[in-house]
Amino acid sequence: MNELLASIEQKVRPLIGQGKVANYIPALANVNPNQFAIAVYSNDGQVFQAGQASTNFSIQSISKVFSLALAIKHNGEEMWQRVGREPSGNPFNSLAQLEYEAGVPRNPFINAGALVISDMNQSRFASPHYAMREFIRRLADNPNIRTDKVVAASEYEFRARNASMAYLMKAFGNFDNDVEAVLHNYFDSCAVSMNCIDLAKAFSFLANKGYSKHNNEQVLTPKETAHVNSLLATSGLYDEAGSFAYHVGLPGKSGVGGGIIAIVPNRFSVCVWSPELNKSGNSLAGIAALEALSESIGWSVFG
Numbered sequence: 001m002n003e004l005l006a007s008i009e010q011k012v013r014p015l016i017g018q019g020k021v022a023n024y025i026p027a028l029a030n031v032n033p034n035q036f037a038i039a040v041y042s043n044d045g046q047v048f049q050a051g052q053a054s055t056n057f058s059i060q061s062i063s064k065v066f067s068l069a070l071a072i073k074h075n076g077e078e079m080w081q082r083v084g085r086e087p088s089g090n091p092f093n094s095l096a097q098l099e100y101e102a103g104v105p106r107n108p109f110i111n112a113g114a115l116v117i118s119d120m121n122q123s124r125f126a127s128p129h130y131a132m133r134e135f136i137r138r139l140a141d142n143p144n145i146r147t148d149k150v151v152a153a154s155e156y157e158f159r160a161r162n163a164s165m166a167y168l169m170k171a172f173g174n175f176d177n178d179v180e181a182v183l184h185n186y187f188d189s190c191a192v193s194m195n196c197i198d199l200a201k202a203f204s205f206l207a208n209k210g211y212s213k214h215n216n217e218q219v220l221t222p223k224e225t226a227h228v229n230s231l232l233a234t235s236g237l238y239d240e241a242g243s244f245a246y247h248v249g250l251p252g253k254s255g256v257g258g259g260i261i262a263i264v265p266n267r268f269s270v271c272v273w274s275p276e277l278n279k280s281g282n283s284l285a286g287i288a289a290l291e292a293l294s295e296s297i298g299w300s301v302f303g
């Protein structure tokens, strides 16, 4: 596996230079674009890696998977009255659909949906950011994971679009807490800094029927795990989810920091990272690396 990952790195490195680092969050625009990492965490506890797999980066929307898992653990089926389970086909930060669908976001992975999930977690925990950070640290088995406060402050300063979504949902009666407080906690989660090894390990429960082996925790039930994976497969890659399912065939979630996690159920979890993004906001070299990986292992959840 280490050899395979090294060969994938060789194959995709030439793509660096063809994408664009996210710049709508100014603190992210300063990242060195010339970076690539891949890490695999197998269900029997082995780590495989290539590139800068121990270099931390901003997990951004990958944090939405942690927030969703936390919300599923603490809310019943009624949570799905406030957020849908359909792909949006729209950019992650679109406001248009939210207006004509009466403030109920299409899914938990577009920004509006993640904000509703953050609102649920805000109602549930006295200190939602602390609850999230401890959850992530436990799953990754790394007590040193932190939020990058510079990124979080930059996101809050340039929050106009996310704030618009949250206030629009509030106007429709689909937001319980103070919008600014929820935005702070949402940005603090997006601004968590982790590396590929941390992330592959943290999401191993999604490859293992909800069970996190290294900390002996049943994070979600097998059924809840299948639900999260189905949402990742249909809505995890912004408006490129269909093409990702077609070419890679795995549940996955990307973030504008250039990270992507993907799940090979019953086998392993994987994280790739390269900061330059394609037109849909997904890591350009990251997508190519996952395509190469899925092609090599000859495995897709679609058969």
Ligand code: GLU
Residues within 6 Å of the ligand: 059, 060, 061, 062, 092, 093, 111, 155, 162, 187, 190, 254, 255, 256, 257
């Ligand atoms: N914090 C980013 C935002 O709210 C997350 C975007 C992403 O990674 O998709 O815009």
